[in-house]
Amino acid sequence: MIALLIRDLKLALRAGGGFGLALAFFLIVVTLVPFGVGPDPELLSKIAPGILWLGALLACLLSLDRIFALDWEDGSLDLLATSPLPLEGVAAIKSFGHWLTTGLPLILAAPLFGVLMNLPATGFIPLILSLTLGTPALSVIGTFGAALTVGLKRGGLLLSLLVLPLYVPTLIFGAQVAQRGAEGLSITSPLLMLAGITCGTIALLPFAAAAVLKANLR
């Protein structure tokens, strides 16, 4: 399992897209928003938590189709399916790898982008907290979506259509935590809900993803 994780990370590093691309995309979203809504600092600091969450979500979405695509093309997914490692484990490891290459850098970079978006000082800790709790769910849900569309030639657009509605609860609670934190309100209940969603998806969705992979590989 660890070997698979290391292999995935190496592949992501070598392809160069893993760490860099999602971050660059996040930066571009954050840069473009003021062009769209105007440079008013008050407005920016009001919408900052939502924009940062949305940017993180889209950056995450961008790299989803790479989770299984390479393994599908060179046939190593078939090998993984016949290996002693259960497919559920493969799905879990794949989502963990995706989180390490996209979620983690996003969390680390979020404070920087928060400064760009004029996020109030009280908002930083809730933002980091919500991203830390929320991005694993994004990766796991995304892995399920990637497993659904793995055999399709132009699965990218369909993948977004399938995954984005599934992201709704995570986005709502995550952005609520960040928003309420920025406004100095209590963040306990959305934070608990977010943690619940993340735990639930991590526990259950690898099974769904494995079932879907099995159907796709048949």
Place this chain on the structure above:
Amino acid sequence: MMPELGKYAATVLSAYGVSVVLLLLLVGASIWRAKQVRGQLEQIEQRMKQDG
């Protein structure tokens, strides 16, 4: 015979219009496709019978 709809006439009528049009489209599309597929299937079954 038209009931007095008052100032909301346009609202009510457009709601009914939109719904009826959508429902008719749905029913029409379903029936059309049902006929088409049934015809095609019969054709193929005929052909398979002839070819043995």
Place this chain on the structure above:
Amino acid sequence: MNQRPEQKRPAVNSVWEYANPRRFIATSDRLMPWIWGGAIACLVIGLIWGFFFTPDDYRQGSTVKIIYLHVPSALMAINAWFMMLVTSLIWIIRRHHVSALAARAAAPVGLVMTLIALLTGAIWGQPMWGTWWAWDPRLTSFLILFLFYLGYIALWSAIENDDTAADLTSILCLVGSVFAILSRYAVNFWNQGLHQGASLSLDKEENVADVFYHPLLFSIAGFVLLFLGLVLLRTQTEIRARRMRALLARERLQ
């Protein structure tokens, strides 16, 4: 590929007999005239009664007549998804092809029902709330439901192999249902709404007045029967289309 799953005839007369495509087509052919007749009758009675012979509401004026379209279509939008969930489960557990095809057949009907509910809601909301659209929990949930239907239908049409497509969409339907319910609660948490509470409830106090209620019942029955009729017809179509693809595939092999 077996186009005619050779099922053993169960000893007892059970519901699973209809999982045989031929029997399904024969039975639904017998049922459909009644269902369609009932649907048309109920819809005509419900809508004409509602449109011509009900008084205006003292607050909402004549816009109250939209209820005969809005409530039944919203009801069917949710129930269609629920029916797809049940048939998907049957496919996953018992692997009856008709069941998966019925789920496929129901999805576009559900999509149109959701669209009608959204559109009539928007048209109704304009004079009542002064806006076409508000990010109210109920409205937002329906928009999300609409997206779920779109994704489900897109996935069905993207995959060529019938069995794989049935597997994938069934699992998507299961996962989607869980997330749809989660979204409902999330959205509730996120914004309190303009939309009134449930129009129909067993609690007499909250219910709409009887004058509006009786035609509404007819209208709902009409929508339910219409949904049933459409699903039966479309399932037949899907069964035939599937058989056709199988025949063509066999022809190409020869």
